[in-house]
Amino acid sequence: MDPSQFQRIAPHRWQLPPTGGMRVPAVIIADEELIAAMDDKVGQQIRNVACLPGIVRAAYAMPDAHWGYGFPIGGVAAFDPDEGGVISAGGVGFDISCGVRLLATDLTADQVRGRQQDFAHELSRAIPAGVGSRGLIHLDDAGMDAMLSRGAAWAVAEGYGDAEDLARIEEQGCMTGATPELVSEKAKRRQRDEMGTLGSGNHYLEVQEVAQVFDKEAAAAYGLSKGQAVVMIHCGSRGLGHQIGTEYLREMALAAPGHGIALPDRELACAPIASPLGQRYLGVMRAGINCALANRQILTYLARAVLERFFPGVRAPLLYDVSHNTCKEETHEIDGTPRRLFVHRKGATRAFGPGMGHMPPPLSAIGQPVLIGGSMGTESWVLAGDARSEAAALSSACHGAGRAMSRHQAARTWTGSGIQNDLAAQGIIIKSPSRRGIAEEAPGAYKDVTRVVEVAEKAGLARRVARLRPLICIKG
Amino acid sequence: MSGDGNPADWTHFPHEGDVGVRGFGRDMAEAFENTARAMTAVVVPLDLIRRERVIPVTCRAADPAILLLDWLNAVIYIMATEKMLFCDFRVRIDGETLEGEMEGENVVPERHEPSVELKGATLTELAVYRQADGRWFAQCVVDV
Numbered sequence: 273m274d275p276s277q278f279q280r281i282a283p284h285r286w287q288l289p290p291t292g293g294m295r296v297p298a299v300i301i302a303d304e305e306l307i308a309a310m311d312d313k314v315g316q317q318i319r320n321v322a323c324l325p326g327i328v329r330a331a332y333a334m335p336d337a338h339w340g341y342g343f344p345i346g347g348v349a350a351f352d353p354d355e356g357g358v359i360s361a362g363g364v365g366f367d368i369s370c371g372v373r374l375l376a377t378d379l380t381a382d383q384v385r386g387r388q389q390d391f392a393h394e395l396s397r398a399i400p401a402g403v404g405s406r407g408l409i410h411l412d413d414a415g416m417d418a419m420l421s422r423g424a425a426w427a428v429a430e431g432y433g434d435a436e437d438l439a440r441i442e443e444q445g446c447m448t449g450a451t452p453e454l455v456s457e458k459a460k461r462r463q464r465d466e467m468g469t470l471g472s473g474n475h476y477l478e479v480q481e482v483a484q485v486f487d488k489e490a491a492a493a494y495g496l497s498k499g500q501a502v503v504m505i506h507c508g509s510r511g512l513g514h515q516i517g518t519e520y521l522r523e524m525a526l527a528a529p530g531h532g533i534a535l536p537d538r539e540l541a542c543a544p545i546a547s548p549l550g551q552r553y554l555g556v557m558r559a560g561i562n563c564a565l566a567n568r569q570i571l572t573y574l575a576r577a578v579l580e581r582f583f584p585g586v587r588a589p590l591l592y593d594v595s596h597n598t599c600k601e602e603t604h605e606i607d608g609t610p611r612r613l614f615v616h617r618k619g620a621t622r623a624f625g626p627g628m629g630h631m632p633p634p635l636s637a638i639g640q641p642v643l644i645g646g647s648m649g650t651e652s653w654v655l656a657g658d659a660r661s662e663a664a665a666l667s668s669a670c671h672g673a674g675r676a677m678s679r680h681q682a683a684r685t686w687t688g689s690g691i692q693n694d695l696a697a698q699g700i701i702i703k704s705p706s707r708r709g710i711a712e713e714a715p716g717a718y719k720d721v722t723r724v725v726e727v728a729e730k731a732g733l734a735r736r737v738a739r740l741r742p743l744i745c746i747k748g
Numbered sequence: 749m750s751g752d753g754n755p756a757d758w759t760h761f762p763h764e765g766d767v768g769v770r771g772f773g774r775d776m777a778e779a780f781e782n783t784a785r786a787m788t789a790v791v792v793p794l795d796l797i798r799r800e801r802v803i804p805v806t807c808r809a810a811d812p813a814i815l816l817l818d819w820l821n822a823v824i825y826i827m828a829t830e831k832m833l834f835c836d837f838r839v840r841i842d843g844e845t846l847e848g849e850m851e852g853e854n855v856v857p858e859r860h861e862p863s864v865e866l867k868g869a870t871l872t873e874l875a876v877y878r879q880a881d882g883r884w885f886a887q888c889v890v891d892v
Contacts, residue, residue, distance in 0.1 A: 303812040311764050313764075319768075325786045338765055339763060339764040339765065340765060340872075341766070341870040341871065341872035341889060341891065342870075342872070345764075345765050351774045362870070362871070365891070366867040366870075366891045367867060367891075402862065403791060403855060403857070403860075403862035403863075403864070404854075404857055404860075404862065405857070406831070458825065461829055462825065462829055463830050464829075465831075470890075471865055472862070472863070472864050472865040473865060473892050474866045504874075511828050511829075513781040514824075514867040514868050514891075515825070515826070517867070517868055517891075518821050518824075518825075518868040518869070521868070521870065521871060522814065522817060522818070522821075522863050525814075525871055526814070539871040539874075540872070541868065541871060541873045589825070645781045651876055673763055674764070674765070675764050678760075678763065678764070678767070679767055679790070679863075679864065679892070680760050680762070680767070681762070683863070705857045705858075705861060705862075706857075706861040706862055706863045707861055708861060708863040708865075709861070709862075709863040709864060711866065712863055724822030748864075748865070
């Protein structure tokens with residue numbers, strides 16, 4: 273995308289003033305090189321989002337933005353229900369509440385290296401991953417509704433994890449306002465065998481080493497130190513979320529004219545928050561969030577069980593769990609006035625600064641942990657929400673690297689076994705049921721996450737705390 | 749394109765995060781069949797899938813583009829819930845109604861090594877039309 277079509281209003285902030293149907297400016301937070309690497313569709317999509325009714329302040333694209341459906345991936349937009357604001361199924365995405373969590377073990381990376389092959393093998397046996405995999409938990413109707421109502425709190429009550437985990441999850445592990453009774457039977461059926469499964473594509477469970485600490489005070493508060501072994505889990509709401517997205521994208525697209533909404537593109541399918549359809553989606557989307565939180569909690573339980581078998585007495589407390597595909601009701605100060613808004617973050621992470629949100633004391637003083645998943649074989653990051661992020665982008669930050677190459681091109685460029693061998697030579701073990709899947713997820717198919725993170729810091733979205741290097745990657 | 753089936757009948761097109769699928773045909777129904785082949789080939793080469801079960805499906809929509817969306821999402825739903833992969837598709841369209849069949853087998857991870865899960869067909873780049881040369885064209889972006 274040509275950066276010259278935007279006005280540079282700060283070193284890492286580019287703006288397109290409202291023109292045509294745009295109600296607010298479109299803002300891209302990036303540097304010239306990152307913008308140049310973005311598809312032209314990112315610019316078109318962020319301009320389209322700026323046209324939606326009730327949007328407040330600006331439509332934002334994060335430094336890792338790329339072409340999505342409706343909203344760009346890496347898109348942030350807030351809507352005021354009292355001004356006809358909308359909620360968009362495309363603005364949340366199919367993988368509702370896809371997110372990342374990090375377990376800060378009391379092991380060193382060297383301890384893991386000593387048993388790396390066997391540990392990787394056992395993790396790959398314990399974590400259901402890949403197309404066609406089934407979870408070990410099969411919920412009846414009542415169990416499904418309880419899970420969709422209570423999220424990770426349900427999982428903990430069922431014995432999957434510890435009560436103290438819940439304080440380290442956004443919304444304390446339970447998204448209120450979920451309406452399981454409105455979730456379709458098809459969505460529930462699609463989830464029936466998928467509780468506690470990782471999925472495929474860019475979802476993974478990684479054992480990583482804290483390779484570098486950038487902010488000692490924040491790292492100490494987060495329980496991180498150089499050379500420590502940590503476990504990162506990246507996945508979402510599985511089949512249930514995918515089916516909710518499928519159903520509501522269609523319904524919102526067809527209902528938009530009836531709501532008097534002229535969509536710049538049908539892919540922006542949305543409904544007024546205050547409408548029956550908007551309220552119905554809000555309730556089922558929240559159930560989808562709970563499904564993702566419960567799923568990551570079960571995977572945590574499975575990972576801890578393998579850890580305990582290999583390293584008896586090990587501790588692996590949850591550092592934090594973030595979701596990066598959501599719409600959440602939050603209060604933000606707009607032109608000096610607090611306003612209740614519905615904030616869509618599609619491939620973007622909430623990044624509350626110190627004192628914001630409901631975080632336990634050690635985290636609250638530092639700012640919300642912002643967990644940035646790398647691509648297979650490349651580094652991941654722990655950032656801390658920056659107080660300046662509220663003004664910069666409604667307390668939001670990036671979520672990952674973003675693809676630089678299509679899956680098809682990647683599969684033609686690399687082989688799965690070649691990638692496995694290359695990474696093994698670097699001390700990284702990859703376990704996956706699909707060699708083609710490994711090739712499609714080759715590290716070279718992704719943009720440079722380090723640059724994305726550096727720009728996020730310079731732009732005041734979140735500051736760097738620690739860099740994580742993979743040791744073991746379990747992929748679908 | 750993976751090289752499965754007739755390369756002239758279906759193809760993939762690039763999308764940064766996901767995958768674009770496109771099918772062609774002598775009529776709309778054949779274009780829909782080939783779009784489903786393109787979509788399955790995102791997951792696994794079609795020639796690795798055996799013909800062991802036939803699953804019927806019915807969709808209804810007034811708008812041909814929404815009918816394509818519904819057809820592809822019906823395929824995805826059966827793949828997800830029955831843990832199946834499909835290599836062949838047969839479609840009949842009568843007005844607003846699509847009657848289809850898909851033929852394939854249960855996923856065998858060791859043999860198929862499916863590369864990625866299909867989450868849903870999107871409205872992005874969604875299009876169905878008759879080209880100037882008389883052939884039908886159908887496409888959309890699928891979230892993976």
